[in-house]
Amino acid sequence: MMTLIYAAIAIAFLILVIGFLRKALLDDPDEALTEKSYAASVGNGRWLDLSERIFDPSDVRWLAEELAFPKLAKILITERRRLAIRWLKALQASFDEVVRTPEIIPNDAVMPASTGSWQMLWLTVRFKLLVSYALLVVRLFGPYHRLMPSIAWIPFSRESEYSLRREALAHSRSSR
Amino acid sequence: MHIIGRFPLFYSYIGYGLCGSIVMYLIYWFRHGSYPYAFWLYFLLSIVVEFAVLVEISDHLFEPFPAIRQLGRALTISISFGLGVVYILPTILYSSGRHNALLGFALRASLTKAAIIGALLLAARHYGLRLEKNVAGLILGFSIYLGVNIVNFSAEQIFSHLYARILWVMSPIAYTLCLTVWLIALWDFVPVPGTSTMSPVSRRDSEAVPFELARFNNELSKLLNK
Numbered sequence: 001m002m003t004l005i006y007a008a009i010a011i012a013f014l015i016l017v018i019g020f021l022r023k024a025l026l027d028d029p030d031e032a033l034t035e036k037s038y039a040a041s042v043g044n045g046r047w048l049d050l051s052e053r054i055f056d057p058s059d060v061r062w063l064a065e066e067l068a069f070p071k072l073a074k075i076l077i078t079e080r081r082r083l084a085i086r087w088l089k090a091l092q093a094s095f096d097e098v099v100r101t102p103e104i105i106p107n108d109a110v111m112p113a114s115t116g117s118w119q120m121l122w123l124t125v126r127f128k129l130l131v132s133y134a135l136l137v138v139r140l141f142g143p144y145h146r147l148m149p150s151i152a153w154i155p156f157s158r159e160s161e162y163s164l165r166r167e168a169l170a171h172s173r174s175s176r
Numbered sequence: 177m178h179i180i181g182r183f184p185l186f187y188s189y190i191g192y193g194l195c196g197s198i199v200m201y202l203i204y205w206f207r208h209g210s211y212p213y214a215f216w217l218y219f220l221l222s223i224v225v226e227f228a229v230l231v232e233i234s235d236h237l238f239e240p241f242p243a244i245r246q247l248g249r250a251l252t253i254s255i256s257f258g259l260g261v262v263y264i265l266p267t268i269l270y271s272s273g274r275h276n277a278l279l280g281f282a283l284r285a286s287l288t289k290a291a292i293i294g295a296l297l298l299a300a301r302h303y304g305l306r307l308e309k310n311v312a313g314l315i316l317g318f319s320i321y322l323g324v325n326i327v328n329f330s331a332e333q334i335f336s337h338l339y340a341r342i343l344w345v346m347s348p349i350a351y352t353l354c355l356t357v358w359l360i361a362l363w364d365f366v367p368v369p370g371t372s373t374m375s376p377v378s379r380r381d382s383e384a385v386p387f388e389l390a391r392f393n394n395e396l397s398k399l400l401n402k
Contacts, residue, residue, distance in 0.1 A: 024312065101241065101388075123393050130400060
């Protein structure tokens with residue numbers, strides 16, 4: 001029985017490898033990428049303004065509390081969730097595009113042993129983890145949920161925050 | 177010579193295989209009693225050397241892309257270390273008898289290498305990378321060799337006496353098949369794809385990549401901290 005399982009693993013592995021290699025050698029890598037939508041430019045102010053609007057709950061609150069349209073507010077939240085997911089996916093696609101930027105080095109030359117390449121890998125992995133986490137939170141709790149978990153409920157953190165404030169206040173008084 | 181300089185670890189491994197086989201034949205003919213020990217030593221060393229070849233393959237996969245140049249190496253080392261500790265080490269420590277321990281080690285090392293190749297190909301697919309013919313051939317040859325080894329070692333572990341004679345024939349056949357694939361794939365040197373085969377959307381200055389990566393991270397961190 002175990003041999004059969006291992007044989008199945010080996011066959012599945014070989015099929016996977018041949019499938020991947022066939023695609024990687026024959027397909028145009030840009031085909032898959034053209035289907036994705038990109039963030040126009042992250043440096044572009046309008047693009048960032050869009051994220052401010054998507055993740056800002058003030059108009060939903062205004063709709064629900066001041067105008068008393070809770071159903072409309074719910075519809076707006078659903079739409080915003082969809083937009084937030086699309087925004088995050090576009091951001092991820094643009095990031096992948098940056099990652100795919102090739103470095104052109106003549107074939108005779110040896111690849112530079114860049115000390116920064118591990119740092120760049122860290123930035124890439126960090127971004128991937130954060131964006132996956134953000135997508136998960138938006139999918140599960142919507143766009144208006146706090147993305148970073150708050151630690152305010154921990155008594156220690158409240159105390160330390162309070163002591164930090166007190167120290168800052170004392171320092172400002174003594175400097176006057 | 178061009179291609180030897182491009183894959184130094186792989187050609188060292190081939191050299192090791194060739195010299196090792198000659199030495200093994202000499203031991204078999206002249207010091208028959210020492211052959212089993214010499215064989216297992218040669219075999220275990222070759223398993224370790226194969227990990228080094230995997231590191232070289234992984235380096236070549238992501239070579240043209242500075243942002244993920246070390247991704248292959250990071251995946252290879254972390255999977256080797258992780259599975260080495262939780263999957264390979266227990267079979268060495270807790271197997272009953274040397275024969276089972278060695279076979280268990282060989283089987284699990286082959287599965288670990290297969291997992292590394294799978295992870296590398298998934299990462300390459302995720303980023304839509306185009307593989308060059310030489311590296312694709314190396315991966316295919318290695319995969320055939322590993323696939324046959326996995327079936328062989330598991331069958332040998334379970335039907336030890338029945339399968340021993342088949343294993344004696346199957347292992348060299350698998351290695352010959354693997355060598356044939358490598359011979360075809362590495363017959364001529366295929367350079368790293370030039371800019372014409374790269375994504376037209378990604379034609380930007382590669383020196384700006386670290387700043388772009390940092391900027392994306394900053395923007396996302398700002399969003400998460402709100």
